[in-house]
Amino acid sequence: MTDEDADNRPPPHEREQPDHPIVVRGLVNRFGEQTVHDGLDLQVKRGEIIGVVGGSGTGKSVLMRSIIGLQTPTAGDIEVFGRSITDAEPDENIGVRDRWGVLFQGGALFSTLTVGENVQVPLKQFYPDIEPELMEDIARYKVVLSGLPPEAASKYPNELSGGMKKRAGLARALALDPDLLFLDEPTAGLDPIGAARFDQLTRELQETLGLTVFLITHDLDTLYAICDRVAVLADKKVIAVGTIPELLETEHPWIQEYFNGPRGRAASAAKGGDGPSQSRSQYKRMDKRVKRRA
Numbered sequence: 001m002t003d004e005d006a007d008n009r010p011p012p013h014e015r016e017q018p019d020h021p022i023v024v025r026g027l028v029n030r031f032g033e034q035t036v037h038d039g040l041d042l043q044v045k046r047g048e049i050i051g052v053v054g055g056s057g058t059g060k061s062v063l064m065r066s067i068i069g070l071q072t073p074t075a076g077d078i079e080v081f082g083r084s085i086t087d088a089e090p091d092e093n094i095g096v097r098d099r100w101g102v103l104f105q106g107g108a109l110f111s112t113l114t115v116g117e118n119v120q121v122p123l124k125q126f127y128p129d130i131e132p133e134l135m136e137d138i139a140r141y142k143v144v145l146s147g148l149p150p151e152a153a154s155k156y157p158n159e160l161s162g163g164m165k166k167r168a169g170l171a172r173a174l175a176l177d178p179d180l181l182f183l184d185e186p187t188a189g190l191d192p193i194g195a196a197r198f199d200q201l202t203r204e205l206q207e208t209l210g211l212t213v214f215l216i217t218h219d220l221d222t223l224y225a226i227c228d229r230v231a232v233l234a235d236k237k238v239i240a241v242g243t244i245p246e247l248l249e250t251e252h253p254w255i256q257e258y259f260n261g262p263r264g265r266a267a268s269a270a271k272g273g274d275g276p277s278q279s280r281s282q283y284k285r286m287d288k289r290v291k292r293r294a
């Protein structure tokens, strides 16, 4: 990004916000003989937390990498904020690459940099002319926003617990004031209390910063606690997308097994539901009660 681009960048509240910040049409991804996606379609609504689920190897991470331009699809079209990702060169300035933040599986922090320096990486990439002191202030603010104490900014990743590393990765994902946040299995490896706190933080950030969140997870509790809709990957496609009650009305065996298996029932019960017939408004009411208690 040039100085001029940075100067011309509108503040978040003035940026173009289409109803569907992510639109994927007819996505095909092949690796040699292996076809991972074959005609996958998905539309993500503005301001929602969409959970992306599917068995291991169904291509959830490949889908995310395709959307953020780290994976060139074999075919299909992907638009982010109305700009084609698939038609663009990897380093072409299409005005949207600084509008998303990504928390990769495991945090993917640079081990030789402090947390604060990790958060500064995207800032330096997109705004190299920001004064070092301001850069440090912004990084510290993002660290605190992610629920870490300010002093965590000067620690190295190997001095942090697993939960703190996730938060540090989140701080880096928030560095550029994104409109779109990608989270790849954010609660994997966290204890249940840490996972619930991370879920709550995700929901609070989504509400206060007006984010759209693309959340890959295997965590049923997360789906019940914070996801507005869930997209299910199977058979090389998104086979269904909707609220959990809507998904439960579909006959697909994987969906039935996933949500109606012992873990799915336990997650539903933990949420306070009495099973699959729970309505969306009931979930919302429970969400509010949980937040009031927290």
Ligand SMILES: Nc1ncnc2c1ncn2[C@@H]1O[C@H](COP(=O)(O)OP(=O)(O)OP(=O)(O)O)[C@@H](O)[C@H]1O
Residues within 6 Å of the ligand: 031, 036, 054, 055, 056, 057, 058, 059, 060, 061, 062, 063
């Ligand atoms: N760069 C690559 N080269 C070859 N094969 C790949 C590549 N990236 C992904 N794959 C394959 O694509 C398939 C989907 O991988 P992906 O990581 O997207 O699955 P996933 O649904 O995220 O799985 P998990 O839930 O286990 O994380 C896997 O079989 C994987 O081996």
